[in-house]
Amino acid sequence: DQQVKQNSPSLSVQEGRISILNCDYTNSMFDYFLWYKKYPAEGPTFLISISSIKDKNEDGRFTVFLNKSAKHLSLHIVPSQPGDSAVYFCAASGATDSWGKLQFGAGTQVVVTP
Amino acid sequence: EPEVTQTPSHQVTQMGQEVILRCVPISNHLYFYWYRQILGQKVEFLVSFYNNEISEKSEIFDDQFSVERPDGSNFTLKIRSTKLEDSAMYFCASSGTGASGANVLTFGAGSRLTVL
Numbered sequence: 386d387q388q389v390k391q392n393s394p395s396l397s398v399q400e401g402r403i404s405i406l407n408c409d410y411t412n413s414m415f416d417y418f419l420w421y422k423k424y425p426a427e428g429p430t431f432l433i434s435i436s437s438i439k440d441k442n443e444d445g446r447f448t449v450f451l452n453k454s455a456k457h458l459s460l461h462i463v464p465s466q467p468g469d470s471a472v473y474f475c476a477a478s479g480a481t482d483s484w485g486k487l488q489f490g491a492g493t494q495v496v497v498t499p
Numbered sequence: 500e501p502e503v504t505q506t507p508s509h510q511v512t513q514m515g516q517e518v519i520l521r522c523v524p525i526s527n528h529l530y531f532y533w534y535r536q537i538l539g540q541k542v543e544f545l546v547s548f549y550n551n552e553i554s555e556k557s558e559i560f561d562d563q564f565s566v567e568r569p570d571g572s573n574f575t576l577k578i579r580s581t582k583l584e585d586s587a588m589y590f591c592a593s594s595g596t597g598a599s600g601a602n603v604l605t606f607g608a609g610s611r612l613t614v615l
Contacts, residue, residue, distance in 0.1 A: 417602050428503070428590050428606030429542065474542065478602055483555040485530050485594050485604055489542040 388412045389477050391490035399498055404462040406493050408475030411456065415477040419487065420449060420460045423472045432473075433460070465497045501525040503607035505591050511613045512581055520576045520610045522591030531574045532592040532604060533566065535559075542590065548574065581614045588612075 390409045398404045406420075416437040421429035435442040435449045435458065442449050448461045462469055475490040504523045512518050524531050533545040546556040548566055565577045574593075578585055588611050592604040 419603065421606075426608065428592075428608050431603050431605065434603060483547050483549075484602055485532050485547050485592070486544050486555055487534075487602070487604065488544070491541050 388415075389475055389488045389490040391475055391493050393493050394491070395494040395496070397496045397498060398465050400467060401464045404460075404465045404469065404495055404497070406460040406462075406473050406475075406495070408458050408460075408490055409456060410458075410477055410488075412477070412479060412488075413456070414479040414481055415488075416480045417478045418449070418451060418458050419476045419478075420447075421474045421476060421489075422469075423474060423492070429474055462495075465495075467497050467499060470495055470497045501605070503591055503593055503605050505589075505607035505610050507610055508608070509611045509613070511615065514583060514614055515580050518578045518581055518585075518612060520578075520589050520591070520612070522574045522576075522607055523572050524574055524591065524593030525595075525605055526572070528593035528595050528605070530554075530594045531566075531568070532594075533576045534590045534592060534606075535587040536590070536609075537584075537587040545576075545589075578612075581612075583614050586612055586614045 419434040420432040423429045433444050433447045433449050435451050451458045472492045472494050474492045476487040506521045531548040536542045544557050546560045547554045563579045567575050588609045590609045591607045594604045
């Protein structure tokens with residue numbers, strides 16, 4: 386089941402620069418998208434979300450962009466900080482799914498170097 | 500900040516044994532979930548629970564699995580007869596009310612299950 390894809394398993398970025406994480410999806414019924422961050426030995430932590438009626442949502446250093454026609458979303462982190470080093474998961478849910486039933490991508494390991 | 504707590508953090512069991520994983524969701528949340536992540540694989544949905552009943556379950560959630568909210572605070576996942584392939588990290592999650600609020604899940608730190 387590859388409805389949500391994160392094709393980059395890892396990303397290395399310098400502190401202070403922009404991190405761009407990408408996510409593609411195949412199910413046109415998805416209408417809500419989320420990004421979660423995960424540190425080792427912890428559960429995923431919610432970062433930011435976007436509804437399909439929007440194309441951008443911003444929260445501090447984090448911005449999510451949604452391109453519905455391309456079935457693509459991205460997460461921008463500006464500026465990147467060492468504490469941002471974690472695995473980032475893209476997740477999606479559909480209008481016909483029960484609330485909270487999320488499809489996750491495989492994750493992207495981000496390493497922020499000093 | 501409110502958090503979801505899970506016990507045990509790690510459980511080792513023999514194949515065929517019953518296992519109960521426990522979770523205390525955030526107190527004012529109404530929706531409860533179990534997800535799992537097999538090593539090297541995606542986080543995958545198992546079951547959602549609302550108003551004291553299962554609202555949706557995945558194909559993984561077969562007759563060997565059950566969930567229960569035995570009191571006002573705990574939410575449990577029982578695996579009746581564990582198999583080797585049940586070895587995974589099991590995450591409990593909860594969410595609040597409203598369309599977007601119900602989709603924003605708060606996850607626990609997970610219970611690692613190792614079946615030998």
